[in-house]
Each structure stands twice: as structure tokens, then as C-alpha cells.
Amino acid sequence: MHPCEVAEINCIFPEIQTQFPANFDLLENEIPALNFHGFSCDLPSPQAFPSIQELALQPSSLSGSVSTSDEAEEQQLRIIDERKQRRMVSNRESARRSRMRKQRHLDELWTQTIRLRTENRDLMRNLNHLSDSYDQVLQENGQLKEEASALRQMLATLQVEVPHCTLRYVVEESSN
Template sequence: MIPAEITGYFQYLSPENLATIPAEFNIINMPSSPTSSSSLNYLNDLINNNNYSSSSTCQDLMMSNNSASDEDHNQNIIILDERKQRRMLSNRESARRSRMRKQRHLDELWSQVIRLRNENNCLIDKLNRVSETQDSVLKENSKLKEEAFDLRRLVCELKSNKKNINNSNNSFLREFEDV
């Protein structure tokens, strides 16, 4: 116990009673808290051993400490209950905001899913159209290659026929010239 706590005990005693406090009143053996049950027991022992000349004053001191302690204790409980209520309200509000944020995020994700599904369907349709176009272009390309091949063959035949015609014409002309 510190000296300030001791003076707190004796503020309830009148100055003339302070002079009658015996030397056995040892500060070192006193409990550390003025409102603890051991300090009240310590004061009770002092009163019962008649170390104080004014036992009624000490009893008043104990009663006043008990009632003050009870009032302080009740007030502390009320303060703690108020804090607990405020904390509970704050936690509820925080949880409500958290649920709202979560719901908003979920809604955004669902709208993103719908948008991406629509975009995916559009891309699939576009891919199908491009694939159909590619198939038709490949068929046309194949047809054109066949036509080109046929035309080359025809040109080759014509060239060979022309040579043959020229050769036969030349031979006819030679024969004619020889005559």
C-alpha cells in the first residue's frame, strides 16, 4: 500500500483521532488495495483488537468504504454494460455493412457472369459463321484449282495440237512447194 492510499483511509477520521493511531499500525503489512476484502479484514482486525480509540469512526469508515465500493462497483458494471451494448451495436452495424458489401460483390459477380456468357455466345456464333465461310471458301478454292488444272491441260493439248497442225501444215507446204 502506498502512503496516498493510507491518507485515503484516514480522511474519514477527525484530526483528534489521528493522534491516537498506535505504532503497531504498520504500512508494510497493509494490503495493497483499499477496497479489497483483505484490507477490510485488516481494518476489522485492527478494530477488534481495540488498537483505535474510536472504533465507531473506523466502523463508519468501513461502512462508507463498503457502500462507496458497492456504488463504484455498480457504476462500473453499468459503464461496462453500456460499453458492451455500444460494442454489440457497433458489431451488428459492422456485420450489416459487411453483409451488404458481400451481397453487392456477389451481384456484381453475377452480372459479370451473365455479361461474359452473352459475350461467349456471340463469339461462338461469330466463330460458326467464320467456319461456314471458310468451308465455302475452301470448296470454291478446290473447285477453282480443278478448273485451273483442266484449263492448263487444255492449253497444253492445244499447244501440242498446234504444233502438230503446224508440222502437218509445214509438211503440206513443203510438199506443195516441192511440186
């Protein structure tokens, strides 16, 4: 490429030609001529370049807008990737916090399980002790009832043998 050659023209033109004013050709001819004779290279004549209307009709003339569009698309992709990265980091942090909460909850449940098992063991021990005591009291109560019955029978036998004895006084005292 030579130093004075134009590589591309970066222009964005509307797709619909009717957006140009009706007297557009007149406006194009009224552009003042610029004097570039002071530059060291020879520029081609203005007729060598296509007119704006021709550029608007040719899809190949949109190469500048395509590169701009590509840059904008790349920028959008970078923004989307950054958002994805932030969302991914945020999701990881949220998942980490969730795992920590879950672990803390499991630890609390395990502590509660141990406490309840200990409490249950103590209650079972107390229940067994009370049950043993109850059985012992029932047994002693049964023995005492048998002794009381035997003693009453002995007294009744003694009263029959000695009708006017002072044992009646003893029986009345014992029943009160």
C-alpha cells in the same frame, strides 16, 4: 428493509490511501453537524457508520462502484453489440453488392461467349466456303492447264503437217 435504512453507498474511492491529504482527519472532524430532527424516522448516530478511511480499505464497500461498473460494462457491451450488428448488416450488404457484381460480370461473360461462338461459327462457315471455292478454282485451273496443253500439242501437230499455213499466225496471236 425499513424506510430509513441505507441499502448501499455509491462511492468510488481510490485504491491507494496515500492520495488523501495528511490532515484528512482534521477535515473530517470539521464537518458541521446537520439537524435532521424534522424527519419522521430516526437516523442512527454518525458513529454507527464506518469512516471514509475504513470504507476505502474495505473491498466490500465498492459494491456501489461495482454496480456502476456493471452498468458501464453493460453499456459498453450494448455499444459493442450495436457496432457488431451494424458491421454485420454492412458486411451483408457488401456481400450482396459483391454477389450482384459477380452475377453481372458472369452475365456479361456469358453474353460475350455466345457472341464469340456465333462469330466463330460464321468465320468457320466463311472459311469452309472459301476453302471449297479455292479447291474448285484449283480444280478448274488444273483442267484449263490440261486443255491449254492439249491445244498447244494439237497446234504443234498441225504446224508440222502444214508447214506454211497461216496457223502460225493463229499460234502467235493466241500466245500474246
